[in-house]
Amino acid sequence: AEGSLSRRIGWLTHVDDPAQLAFIRRVAESPGTYTVRSEGERVRLRMLAYQMALGQGAVASSQIVEELGAYPACASELVELADVLNGRTRMVSTTVPGLADTPLSLWCAYTRNEVLAATGYFTDTVRPAAREGVIRLRDRRCELLFVTLDKSSGFHETVKYKDYAISPGRFHWQTQNNAGPENESGRRYIESATNGWQFQLFVRSTRDDPFRACGPVRVADPSDITGDRPMSITWTLDVPLPARLFGEFSVLRG
Numbered sequence: 001a002e003g004s005l006s007r008r009i010g011w012l013t014h015v016d017d018p019a020q021l022a023f024i025r026r027v028a029e030s031p032g033t034y035t036v037r038s039e040g041e042r043v044r045l046r047m048l049a050y051q052m053a054l055g056q057g058a059v060a061s062s063q064i065v066e067e068l069g070a071y072p073a074c075a076s077e078l079v080e081l082a083d084v085l086n087g088r089t090r091m092v093s094t095t096v097p098g099l100a101d102t103p104l105s106l107w108c109a110y111t112r113n114e115v116l117a118a119t120g121y122f123t124d125t126v127r128p129a130a131r132e133g134v135i136r137l138r139d140r141r142c143e144l145l146f147v148t149l150d151k152s153s154g155f156h157e158t159v160k161y162k163d164y165a166i167s168p169g170r171f172h173w174q175t176q177n178n179a180g181p182e183n184e185s186g187r188r189y190i191e192s193a194t195n196g197w198q199f200q201l202f203v204r205s206t207r208d209d210p211f212r213a214c215g216p217v218r219v220a221d222p223s224d225i226t227g228d229r230p231m232s233i234t235w236t237l238d239v240p241l242p243a244r245l246f247g248e249f250s251v252l253r254g
Contacts, residue, residue: 002071008052009078013085014210017108019093021086024048028078032069036061043118044103050117058127097238098142098198098216107242109210112146115202119144134176141197143188145217147173149249150206162232163203165249168240171201171217173233180228189233192219201235203249215239 015021023044027034036042045061052067053059068075094106102118104110116122116130119137121144135144147163165171179185188197199218202211217235219225224234241249 002074004054005052005067005071005074006077008054009074009081011051012048012078012081014109014111015085016089016091017093017103017105018086018089018091019105020044020047020103020108021082021089023103025079025082025086027065028068028075028082031072031075032065034065040103043120046117046122046124047103047114050113050122051111053113056127058123058125060124096200096213096215099200104213106215106239107212107245109212110202111210115144115146115211115213132176141195143197143199145173145199145201146211147201147203148205148207149203165241165246166234168243168246169237171203171214171235171237171249173201173235175230175233177230179231181225181231186228186231189219189231190222190225199235201237203245205248212245214241214245 012024015024023041027045027048036045042061045064046059049059049061049064052064068078091105091108093108096102096104096106099119104115104118110118112130113122116135119140119142121128121130121135121137133146133148135146136142137144149163163171163173175185175189179189181187181190188195189199192199198216201214201217203214204211214237216238218238219233220236224236226232240246
C-alpha cells in the first residue's frame with residue numbers, strides 16, 4: 001500500500017554516499033520504467049530493494065521499481081529525500097579496497113542488508129540467514145566483520161565484548177566464542193597472511209546506527225592475536241580511520 005511504501009522511504013535516511021543517492025534519485029525520477037544500464041547499477045538497485053523490503057524472504061530488484069510505478073507520489077517523495085540527503089552529506093564516494101567491484105564507498109553508512117546485497121550474499125533469488133556478526137563469503141574468500149561497539153542494549157549482561165579503535169590504524173576486536181587457534185575459524189585469522197582470505201570491517205556505535213565501511217583489516221604481526229574462544233585480534237587497517245570516526249569508535253563501551 002502507498003502508506004507502507006511512504007513509511008519505508010524513511011528507512012533510507014541514513015544514506016550518505018553521493019553516488020548511491022544520485023542512483024536512488026534516477027530510479028525515483030523514472031517510476032515504474034527505470035531499467036539498469038550496467039552491472040553496477042543492478043547491484044545498487046538490489047541494495048535499494050533489500051533496504052526497502054518487508055519480510056525476510058528473497059527480494060527481486062525490480063520490486064522497488066514496480067512499487068514506485070504504482071505510487072507516483074512516493075516516487076516524488078523519494079526524489080525530495082535524495083536531494084535533502086545529498087545536500088546534507090559531507091562524504092565522497094571512494095572505492096573500498098578489496099571490494100572495488102561493489103558500489104560500497106569507504107566510510108559511508110550502510111545497513112547490514114545493504115552490505116549483504118552489495119557483496120552478493122543476498123541475490124534476487126537467495127537470502128541466506130545473516131544474524132551473525134561474521135559473514136563468510138566463500139567465493140570471495142572474504143569475511144565481513146559487523147561490529148557494534150555499544151552492546152548494552154538487548155544483550156545479556158554477562159556478554160562482554162571488547163571492540164574499539166586503539167588508534168586510527170589499529171582496531172581491537174574479539175572473535176565469536178567458538179574461534180580458537182586449533183579450529184578452522186581461528187586458523188583463518190592466524191594464517192590470513194598466506195591463505196588468501198581478506199577481512200572487511202564494518203563498525204557502528206549502537207544498534208540504532210548504520211554501519212560504517214572501514215575497509216580491509218589484516219593481522220600485521222602474529223603477536224596481534226591472543227586468547228582462545230574467543231580470540232582477541234588487534235587488526236591493522238589498510239586505510240586509517242578519519243579523525244571523526246576514530247573519536248567515535250575509540251571509546252570502550254559495554
